[in-house]
Amino acid sequence: MPNPDHGPSLQQQRARSAFWFLAPMLIALFCVAAWPLLRTIWFSFTDTTLSNLYGGKWIGFDNYLSIRTLESGRVIYRGTLVDPAWWNAVWNTVRFSVLSVTIETVLGLMVALVLNAEFKGRGLVRAAILIPWAIPTIVSAKMWAWMLNDQFGILNDIMLRLGLITEKIAWTASTETAMTAVLIVDVWKTTPFMALLCLAGLQMIPRDIYEAARVDGIHPVKVFFKVTLPLVRPALMVAVIFRMLDALRIFDLIYVLTPNSAATKTMSIISRENLIDFDKFAYGSAQSTLLFAIIAIFVSLYIWLGKVDLSGGGK
Amino acid sequence: MAQIQLKNLTKAYGAVQVIKGIDLEIRKGEFMVFVGPSGCGKSTLLRLISGLEEITGGDLTFDGERVNNLIPSKRGIAMVFQSYALYPHMKVYDNMAFGMKLAKSGADDIRRRVTDAAKLLQIDHLLDRLPKELSGGQRQRVAIGRAIVRDPRVFLFDEPLSNLDAALRVATRLEIAKLHHSMSGVTMIYVTHDQVEAMTLADRICVLRDGRVEQVGTPAELYEAPNSLFVAGFIGSPKMNFLTGAPAAAHGCTTLGIRSEHITITDAGPLWQGTVVHAEDLGSDNFLFVDIGAGEPLIVRQPGKLAIPYGTRVGLTPQPQHLHRFDAAGLPIR
Numbered sequence: 001m002p003n004p005d006h007g008p009s010l011q012q013q014r015a016r017s018a019f020w021f022l023a024p025m026l027i028a029l030f031c032v033a034a035w036p037l038l039r040t041i042w043f044s045f046t047d048t049t050l051s052n053l054y055g056g057k058w059i060g061f062d063n064y065l066s067i068r069t070l071e072s073g074r075v076i077y078r079g080t081l082v083d084p085a086w087w088n089a090v091w092n093t094v095r096f097s098v099l100s101v102t103i104e105t106v107l108g109l110m111v112a113l114v115l116n117a118e119f120k121g122r123g124l125v126r127a128a129i130l131i132p133w134a135i136p137t138i139v140s141a142k143m144w145a146w147m148l149n150d151q152f153g154i155l156n157d158i159m160l161r162l163g164l165i166t167e168k169i170a171w172t173a174s175t176e177t178a179m180t181a182v183l184i185v186d187v188w189k190t191t192p193f194m195a196l197l198c199l200a201g202l203q204m205i206p207r208d209i210y211e212a213a214r215v216d217g218i219h220p221v222k223v224f225f226k227v228t229l230p231l232v233r234p235a236l237m238v239a240v241i242f243r244m245l246d247a248l249r250i251f252d253l254i255y256v257l258t259p260n261s262a263a264t265k266t267m268s269i270i271s272r273e274n275l276i277d278f279d280k281f282a283y284g285s286a287q288s289t290l291l292f293a294i295i296a297i298f299v300s301l302y303i304w305l306g307k308v309d310l311s312g313g314g315k
Numbered sequence: 316m317a318q319i320q321l322k323n324l325t326k327a328y329g330a331v332q333v334i335k336g337i338d339l340e341i342r343k344g345e346f347m348v349f350v351g352p353s354g355c356g357k358s359t360l361l362r363l364i365s366g367l368e369e370i371t372g373g374d375l376t377f378d379g380e381r382v383n384n385l386i387p388s389k390r391g392i393a394m395v396f397q398s399y400a401l402y403p404h405m406k407v408y409d410n411m412a413f414g415m416k417l418a419k420s421g422a423d424d425i426r427r428r429v430t431d432a433a434k435l436l437q438i439d440h441l442l443d444r445l446p447k448e449l450s451g452g453q454r455q456r457v458a459i460g461r462a463i464v465r466d467p468r469v470f471l472f473d474e475p476l477s478n479l480d481a482a483l484r485v486a487t488r489l490e491i492a493k494l495h496h497s498m499s500g501v502t503m504i505y506v507t508h509d510q511v512e513a514m515t516l517a518d519r520i521c522v523l524r525d526g527r528v529e530q531v532g533t534p535a536e537l538y539e540a541p542n543s544l545f546v547a548g549f550i551g552s553p554k555m556n557f558l559t560g561a562p563a564a565a566h567g568c569t570t571l572g573i574r575s576e577h578i579t580i581t582d583a584g585p586l587w588q589g590t591v592v593h594a595e596d597l598g599s600d601n602f603l604f605v606d607i608g609a610g611e612p613l614i615v616r617q618p619g620k621l622a623i624p625y626g627t628r629v630g631l632t633p634q635p636q637h638l639h640r641f642d643a644a645g646l647p648i649r
């Protein structure tokens with residue numbers, strides 16, 4: 001018995017001081033994260049409107065799905081879960097997330113491999129490559145909006161001159177190209193971040209095993225797939241989770257670049273629309289809650305499937 | 316099984332000359348040890364021979380064939396690194412077999428060679444483990460095993476034992492020596508900064524200093540006839556005693572060297588007189604530290620046990636045939 005009646009044991013003292021150090025952050029997190037989240041979930045079960053934020057009444061699941069049978073015998077389904085606009089937004093979001101994260105991971109890893117090699121001016125290149133990521137999204141979105149402009153955009157001009165296209169493309173306005181435009185800008189902006197995370201993973205790999213592989217005469221491609229990739233995988237998985245979380249709630253880029261295109265409306269965009277523009281506050285809250293649930297499911301699945309260890313190495 | 320010839324080999328990193336023109340012949344089947352103080356260029360020289368570093372100047376030939384521009388894997392070498400350099404995510408078996416799968420050997424052949432090497436090194440019960448599940452000594456054996464299965468012309472070792480504790484170092488040293496005997500005729504080049512390792516393993520030792528060869532010879536040659544003050548001080552444990560000033564001048568040299576076992580304690584007309592200031596008893600030997608008023612105390616080896624209390628005045632006489640005389644430039648006067 002390490003603890004006779006002389007006050008708390010060392011372990012208890014440590015736990016207590018740890019609690020006091022954590023308390024400010026826990027309170028802040030509760031105020032800015034947990035409380036708004038709980039409020040939103042609460043709103044989604046009421047008929048709250050923008051003009052009457054505190055007067056909402058509990059209406060159960062009606063914002064999600066309500067089934068009413070009319071006198072004529074017709075059954076009417078209403079609610080987010082049967083709203084085609086919502087499912088279009090879900091599809092857009094998932095498509096955008098999977099495509100952008102895949103492209104960014106592959107490109108980011110390639111860039112990281114280059115940056116991991118030793119060459120003159122490496123420090124400068126490493127810093128320079130981060131510039132797109134450091135620019136605020138609003139700024140880069142506006143900048144790209146101009147470059148993608150159908151009449152005056154530099155992209156159309158270059159492609160016309162090179163003969164790649166025969167007539168000007170309305171990148172952001174046309175439904176066929178809107179998603180591509182968004183993807184281009186997002187990849188441009190976020191690949192550096194991915195590259196940085198991959199680079200951190202690559203630098204954890206000891207150099208000497210590459211020398212051993214060189215002495216053994218193992219082909220570089222085989223070294224990449226059999227040595228580098230398995231060893232960088234844990235870092236890569238974590239990077240992909242971060243990016244996935246980010247991509248699933250994409251808002252600012254699309255709001256600036258293609259605000260009203262049905263081809264790019266995502267879950268965040270459509271819930272904001274309902275919350276503010278259409279004065280369907282409770283309905284928008286329901287969509288926000290669904291967005292939260294979908295992200296949670298997505299990430300849990302990924303962590304479970306990839307057996308990602310987020311606890312920092314474990315063992 | 317290769318004869319290796321270094322002709323005026325140089326290496327520079329930018330403006331810094333690290334290897335300053337080395338001429339050396341390593342014979343077929345020889346166990347050659349590079350030894351020298353930290354930073355003298357041992358690892359660099361080994362990496363030049365392996366091809367991991369580009370040669371700046373001079374010629375490197377294997378069996379008469381110039382290999383300066385041959386990539387490492389074409390030189391027929393195998394290297395054992397100080398840090399083991401095992402692939403952390405591969406089982407021991409895969410670590411050893413990884414380099415061979417390319418060599419167009421059949422699957423059976425690979426399996427046989429890996430198990431043979433594992434048996435030789437007594438790691439055959441560890442083949443299914445990951446490197447992190449092994450002790451330091453076992454890891455080093457896996458690294459050596461990986462080199463063996465490649466069946467190289469030349470083995471290169473870069474301080475393979477420096478991460479092991481003292482007892483394990485002695486045991487593994489023995490195994491490397493046995494390995495060299497059992498693989499008759501394989502040339503081995505071994506880098507160490509530990510002169511005991513060098514003395515016990517080497518057929519011949521190459522003492523390096525500041526990017527240059529100081530002396531090449533068998534352990535006995537280096538011990539008995541050092542070619543410079545540096546080699547005399549570097550080889551042997553405890554260090555050779557060096558006397559300067561009057562005692563050296565009396566023998567017509569700037570520095571007089573004498574090993575601890577070549578000094579006799581005598582009362583009959585001793586050459587030097589001094590007081591015992593310290594003693595180290597190693598069980599088999601007793602080392603007396605005697606201050607004769609000429610800088611560092613002289614270390615005198617005394618076989619058996621003869622308790623001489625601190626502060627006793629003793630007379631010392633060196634065995635004249637074992638005196639080493641060096642001039643002001645540190646070169647021997649013979």
Ligand SMILES: Nc1ncnc2c1ncn2[C@@H]1O[C@H](COP(=O)(O)OP(=O)(O)OP(=O)(O)O)[C@@H](O)[C@H]1O
Nearest residue numbers: 328331333351352353354355356357358359360508
């Ligand atoms: N990549 C490099 N760039 C510049 N200088 C280097 C480089 N590698 C080694 N050197 C220098 O070359 C010299 C020899 O280095 P080397 O590693 O061969 O020494 P060493 O004899 O193996 O020493 P140790 O016993 O400490 O391992 C050192 O002075 C070192 O600073």
Ligand SMILES: [Mg+2]
Nearest residue numbers: 357358359474
């Ligand atoms: Mg070294």
